[in-house]
Amino acid sequence: MNLLKLLKSPCHRADLELKGNELVCTESGRKYPVIDGVPSLIAEHSYTPETVDDECDVSVLILTRDEAGNIGKQLESTAKILKSLGATYQLVVIDGHSSDGTVEEALSAGAKVERQSEPGYGNAFREGLNLCRGTWILTLDADGSHDPNFVRAVWAQRNNAEVVIASRYAGGDAKMPYSRMLTSKLLNTFMSRALSLPVKDLSGGYRLYRRAALSDIELNGRDFNVLIELLTKLYLKGYQIREVPFFYKPRGEGRSKAALIRFALSYLGSCWRLWRLRNSIEAADYDGRAYRSLIYPQRYWQQK
Incomplete structure (x- = not known):
């Protein structure tokens, strides 16, 4: 046989x-x-599903709100790095109705700018994805906390996975207040273990995605939970995720919009739904996990 x-x-x-x-x-x-x-x-x-038409190598997607003084420098520095790598690129900015000069600054840097139509980080993220036309999608924060020079290290790993994460917790580090660092690490460790994901930094937004892989999943998260939702759904389908050690530095000008409490509540609020999905038969590794399950009836049924 x-x-x-x-x-x-x-x-x-x-x-x-x-x-x-x-x-x-x-x-x-x-x-x-x-x-x-x-x-x-x-x-x-890595495998690329033939479901999208690519117009450039990479789309840079940045979400903004009142980031004048930061966004222009971030876009220009990122574009300079991509040019040095020989990559063709597109700059996309989704703006959350800034009241300063953010939009004008982004336009001057050569970005395509759209006003966010629905509130929430997740909604802005999805709106941005619809505008991206690159083979890859690079996401960064607008405030300078994500050093564009690190794009080189992320870009170098693009053929080894469908998602490359600039990770603060997989050999990297973060310069932030101790209380915030501790809370962030505890949250990421809990979610990683609860969802059985081989990822240490689930909440970081400095990532490189293969656009065709993202087009293979449906995203529903309205807020920051979209970041963990897409990792869970991509891993469920068998796509590869790789982390690259990254040093996170404090914000540039302005004040942080990502309040830690709101961030944590957004993640924990979606944990049960994602846990059920992660442990369903839709998971690519369901058979292997069921074979070693701590739940005896499930393990018995799988091994018989």
């Missing part, structure tokens, strides 16, 4: 077809190597 025929693709739980020394997902086309007759269901390389 050929046991390979019984395997399912972890990215879509679809049938796998043996072609030479590779198993190929019949739905997505993603390939998995077979070495000495033993399949490895961790993709050998």
